[in-house]
Amino acid sequence: MAKPKAVPAEQVPQHIAIIMDGNGRWARARGLPRLAGHRAGTENLRRIIESCVELGVKYLTVYAFSTENWGRPEDEVKGLMGIFDEVFNRELAELHRQGARLIHIGRLDGVRKSLRDKVIKGIELTKDNDRLVLCVAFNYGGRDEIVHAIKAMLDDGISSEDVNEAVISRYLYTSGIPDPDLVIRTSGEKRTSNFLIWQAAYAEWVFSDTLWPDFGREQLEAAIEEFGRRERRYGLVLEH
Numbered sequence: 001m002a003k004p005k006a007v008p009a010e011q012v013p014q015h016i017a018i019i020m021d022g023n024g025r026w027a028r029a030r031g032l033p034r035l036a037g038h039r040a041g042t043e044n045l046r047r048i049i050e051s052c053v054e055l056g057v058k059y060l061t062v063y064a065f066s067t068e069n070w071g072r073p074e075d076e077v078k079g080l081m082g083i084f085d086e087v088f089n090r091e092l093a094e095l096h097r098q099g100a101r102l103i104h105i106g107r108l109d110g111v112r113k114s115l116r117d118k119v120i121k122g123i124e125l126t127k128d129n130d131r132l133v134l135c136v137a138f139n140y141g142g143r144d145e146i147v148h149a150i151k152a153m154l155d156d157g158i159s160s161e162d163v164n165e166a167v168i169s170r171y172l173y174t175s176g177i178p179d180p181d182l183v184i185r186t187s188g189e190k191r192t193s194n195f196l197i198w199q200a201a202y203a204e205w206v207f208s209d210t211l212w213p214d215f216g217r218e219q220l221e222a223a224i225e226e227f228g229r230r231e232r233r234y235g236l237v238l239e240h
Contacts, residue, residue, distance in 0.1 A: 009056070011227070011228040012055060012056050012057065012224060012228075013057065013180075013181035013182040013224065013227055014057070014058050014059060014178060014181055015057075015058065015059035015060075015061070015177070015178050015179065015180045015181050015182075016052065016057050016059070016060055016061070016180065016181070016182045016183075016184065016224075017060075017061040017062070017063075017180040017182070017183045017184070017195070017196055017199075017200065017203070018048070018060070018061070018062050018063065018183070018184045018185075018186070019063045019183070019184070019185040019186065019192075019193060019195055020041055020044075020045070020062055020063060020064070020186060020212040020215075021185055021186050021187035021189055021211075021212055022037075022186050022187030022188075022189075022210075022211030022212045022213070023037035023038045023040065023041040023211070023212055023213060024037050024038075025037070025187065025211055026040060026041075026211040026212070026213045026214065027040070034076060035076065035079040035080070035083070037213060038079070038080055038083055039083055040213035041212050041213050042083055042084075042087050043213075044212060044213050044214075044215065044216070045062060046091060046094070047216060047217070048060075048215070048216075048220060049095070049098070049100065049132070049134060050098070051216075051217045051220050052132055052220075053098055053099070053100070053131055053132050055220075055221075055224070057132065058132065058133065059132070059133045059135065059177060059178065059180075060132060060133070060134050060135070061105070061134075061135035061136075061137060061174075061177075061180060061196070062134070062135070062136060062137065063137045063140070063193070063195050064084070064136050064137060064138045064140075065080065065084070065106075065137075065138045065139055065140070066137075066139075066140060066141055066193070066194060066195075067106075067107075067139060067140065067141035067144050067194075068141065068194065070110075081111075081112060081115060084115055084138070085114060085115050085118065088115070088118040088119070088122060089118075092118075092121075092122050092125065092126075095122070095126065095134065096125055096126050096129065098131065098132070099129045099130065099131030099132065100126060100129055100131060100132040100133070100134045101126045101127060101128075101129040101130065101132070101133045101134065102119075102122045102123050102125075102126045102134050102136065103123065103133060103134065103135045103136070103177070104119050104123060104135075104136055104138060105135050105136070105137050105138075105140055105145075105173035105174055106137055106138050106139040106140030106141075106145075106173060107139045107140070107144070107148075108120075108139065110139065111138075111139055119136075119138070133177065135174070135177060137195070137196075140173070140195075141194045142192075142194045142195055142196060142197035142198065143194055143197070145172055145173050145198070146168075146172075146197075146198060148171075148173075149168060149171035149172050150171075152171050153167070153168075153171050168198070169198070169199075172198060172199070174196075174199055179199045179200070179201075179202070179203065180196060180199060180200055180203045181203060181204065181227070182203060182204050182205075182206065182223065182224070182227045183195070183196070183200050183203045183204070183205050183206070184205075184206050184207075184208060184220075184223050185205070185206075185207050185208070186208045186210055186211060186212040186215045186219075187208075187209070187210070187211050187212060188207065188208070188209040189207070190207050204226075204227050204230045206223040206226050206227065208222075208223060
């Protein structure tokens with residue numbers, strides 16, 4: 001399918017990041033348990049990945065599980081880990097077939113071994129793919145990422161005189177990945193929720209009222225079209 005007609009090809013964002021919010025409310029509205037909403041959300045991710053490939057988006061980052069999510073009820077966390085296990089079993093081959101490269105950002109310590117091994121296997125299997133880079137923010141928090149980066153810089157003996165934005169970026173989990181151009185949050189909530197707080201400093205944000213399991217190709221294109229109408233100034237004043 002062609003790129004959205006309302007957005008010139010050169011304005012389609014290179015990197016889209018998504019806070020996939022609203023699974024629980026989607027399930028509650030249907031009288032279903034919260035985990036049913038999470039399952040629906042993972043199924044929707046497949047459709048969004050396919051759409052991004054077709055639209056020519058080169059990088060897609062999704063917020064799958066935050067460092068704060070461990071504080072949710074134990075049954076929900078256990079269920080989420082089971083869903084992630086199933087998703088890797090079911091979707092990895094298709095992801096590879098589509099030419100997508102999997103990258104994990106966040107920590108894998110604390111994640112059960114079976115899931116950790118699948119993530120590592122997926123990264124290795126898809127490392128040479130270049131049609132789409134799928135960055136999965138799993139056990140991720142923006143503040144935790146910056147703390148991790150500072151500790152790594154100190155361990156490497158980086159002096160204060162040598163610290164600049166480029167050096168800090170090199171120590172983040174997203175090292176080598178361009179900053180997001182567009183960040184989308186679904187479900188109507190208008191918070192950044194500790195997501196890519198360094199990288200998204202000058203990203204355009206679109207807040208969609210659609211709950212994540214219902215956020216489809218139409219809503220994605222609408223967000224891209226909105227992005228195309230924005231004038232990105234990066235803190236400057238542009239002359240016309």
